[in-house]
Amino acid sequence: GSDRTLDRDCTTLSRHVLQQLQSFSPEAQDLSALMNRIALAGKLVARRLSHAGLMEGVLGFTGEVNVQGESVKKMDVYANDVFISVFKQSGLVCRLASEEMEKPYYIPENCPIGRYTLLYDPIDGSSNTDNNLSLGSIFSIRKQEGDDVDETASDLFTPGRNQIAAGYILYGPSTMLVYTIGKGVHSFTLDPSLGEFILTQENIKIPDKGSVYSVNEGNFWQWDESIREYVRYVHRTEGYSARYSGAMVSDIHRVLLQGGVFLYPGTREKPEGKLRLLYETAPLAFVIEQAGGRATTGHMEILDVVAKKLHQRTPLIIGSKQDVAKVESFIQNGH
Numbered sequence: 001g002s003d004r005t006l007d008r009d010c011t012t013l014s015r016h017v018l019q020q021l022q023s024f025s026p027e028a029q030d031l032s033a034l035m036n037r038i039a040l041a042g043k044l045v046a047r048r049l050s051h052a053g054l055m056e057g058v059l060g061f062t063g064e065v066n067v068q069g070e071s072v073k074k075m076d077v078y079a080n081d082v083f084i085s086v087f088k089q090s091g092l093v094c095r096l097a098s099e100e101m102e103k104p105y106y107i108p109e110n111c112p113i114g115r116y117t118l119l120y121d122p123i124d125g126s127s128n129t130d131n132n133l134s135l136g137s138i139f140s141i142r143k144q145e146g147d148d149v150d151e152t153a154s155d156l157f158t159p160g161r162n163q164i165a166a167g168y169i170l171y172g173p174s175t176m177l178v179y180t181i182g183k184g185v186h187s188f189t190l191d192p193s194l195g196e197f198i199l200t201q202e203n204i205k206i207p208d209k210g211s212v213y214s215v216n217e218g219n220f221w222q223w224d225e226s227i228r229e230y231v232r233y234v235h236r237t238e239g240y241s242a243r244y245s246g247a248m249v250s251d252i253h254r255v256l257l258q259g260g261v262f263l264y265p266g267t268r269e270k271p272e273g274k275l276r277l278l279y280e281t282a283p284l285a286f287v288i289e290q291a292g293g294r295a296t297t298g299h300m301e302i303l304d305v306v307a308k309k310l311h312q313r314t315p316l317i318i319g320s321k322q323d324v325a326k327v328e329s330f331i332q333n334g335h
């Protein structure tokens, strides 16, 4: 009846977090407030993206190159600043680390009491901005250990299992937010008329096996032979489809819902691959593991990898248990 849908429409993200934790402890309130801030950042980015083609200065490049040597799009800069502004007022976060910043951004008024660190990729797949294709933001929240007075952020160099929250925002035909705080994976859809993310699906479970493999086959000759052998295997095996969008948030969201596997393997030129551990592969691994899937470098679980540098890369094989195991079997036994 209407009260059920009304109840669902009132299941906002912040309320859902408190429901998940069945607690109103200070930590639970913190987490609820943090997720509410992520939602606000997502709304601000979504709004900008929906006007991208209509406003001056949104599309295209800034003419700069970021710390990764990649040309910076105006949307990258805008989205990066959105997260900083949103978390500045939060009082909760002392540091923000992102793909767009060489060093973490410290919020002095929140430090050192700021109990949390936000690690994020503000716009993942920014090459899709100018052609109106889907893209995403990826976030990871960790507790701050110690007061990091030397600003080395070395307390971040611990396994991804230490994340307390992680997820992504998918800017697609609708804007969705998918998150976990270690109690399953839940999705919310932005209702622009309400300006709220409304609960769409609780406790999402990834199928144990899927029919989609998602990898950039343009890199075929850059890969190890074992990855080429895996791709030859799916080419000759009935029932596999290739899907690759250029924005892994979209590709991994599809894998979460339909099953299958997304890969970004190492290449000759980049043996550790292209994706970043702390704010890309680790948060996505947390989500997929919580949904019953797996995420590995090919040799170890992503969530066990300990970063030595802020922008450390890892190869990524992520998705349904059986599909990830199939890729591993080629890497580990060469068949």
Ligand code: P6P
Pocket (backbone or CB within 6 Å): 124, 125, 126, 127, 216, 246, 247, 248, 249, 274, 275
């Ligand atoms: P390639 C986007 O830049 C990104 O980080 C992922 O979202 C995407 O899957 C991948 O890189 C695309 O990289 O080398 O396949 O074009």
